[in-house]
Amino acid sequence: xxxxxxxxxxxxxxxxxxxxxxxxxxxxxxxxxxxxxxxxxxxxxxxxxxxxxxxxxxxxxxxxxxxxxxxxxxxxxxxxxxxxxxxxxxxxxxxxxxxxxxxxxxxxxxxxxxxxxxxxxxxxxxxxxxxxxxxxxxxxxxxxxxxxxxxxxxxxxxxxxxxxxxxxxxxxxxxxxxxxxxxxxxxxxxxxxxxxxxxxxxx
Numbered sequence: 001x002x003x004x005x006x007x008x009x010x011x012x013x014x015x016x017x018x019x020x021x022x023x024x025x026x027x028x029x030x031x032x033x034x035x036x037x038x039x040x041x042x043x044x045x046x047x048x049x050x051x052x053x054x055x056x057x058x059x060x061x062x063x064x065x066x067x068x069x070x071x072x073x074x075x076x077x078x079x080x081x082x083x084x085x086x087x088x089x090x091x092x093x094x095x096x097x098x099x100x101x102x103x104x105x106x107x108x109x110x111x112x113x114x115x116x117x118x119x120x121x122x123x124x125x126x127x128x129x130x131x132x133x134x135x136x137x138x139x140x141x142x143x144x145x146x147x148x149x150x151x152x153x154x155x156x157x158x159x160x161x162x163x164x165x166x167x168x169x170x171x172x173x174x175x176x177x178x179x180x181x182x183x184x185x186x187x188x189x190x191x192x193x194x195x196x197x198x199x200x201x202x203x
Contacts, residue, residue: 001151001158003168003189005201006178012161013055015178016127020052021045032125046075049124055133055161057114061103065094068102068113072120083120090146091116108139115146119154126150128160132167140164144171165197177201 006012017023019030021042029038032048040048059068069083088095091112097105102113111131118126128147132140144167151158162168168175168189175192177185177200185196 001147001160001172001174003172003175004159004161004178005165005168005175005192007201007203010178011181012178013129014181016052016129016159016161019045019127020050022052043075046121046123049122051075051118051121051123051126053114053118053126053128053131055129057107057110059102059105059110059113059117061101063102064099065102065105065113066098068117069094069120072117075121087116087119090119090149107134108136108142111135111139111143112146115143115150119150123156125157125159128158128162130161130163132162132164140167147171165192165201168192 004012004015014023018025021030021037021040021044025038029036031037032045032050035048037045037048060071063071066083069087073081093109094113094116097109102110105113115126115128115131131143131147135143147158147160148171150156160168160171162171169192172189175185175187175189176183177196179200184200
């Protein structure tokens, strides 16, 4: 698991959006495994195995929980099907609210729905943009535990953009710090020193 850190406006979200294909790459390339996907459309990147859970979750509020989950079938080249049992093993709350509109869920529940929708794509990599934003502390702990399970049990690579330093230190094995669109520091999370935090992350 990897955390991408940096002050606001340094390019963290732009990087994730460039990986998934929502932003055009002006220089360099995007390579996934042995495939150059720089010019591939977003839906093809999803089929390669990249899931994106955006900042603010961006579930569709007027669709039910079930219909939000079914959107994940499109990345599997399916139009419909049964929701895998493992989705509800990770998020039992969702099974209780399948017919409820997504917009009526709490912030923490919407985040769980967004993660579950990403899992529906059967990804190899999941990109999370500030998954703890606007979430109460008790739910933050649940999200941390869920990301650990996703990584450990399914072998999915987890990449997290995060502002909460403590959350990043607890969750990730490695970190990268961005400054003005470039990576300026990287290493094991145990090497994320107070001096690096003061230099690149404090406001």
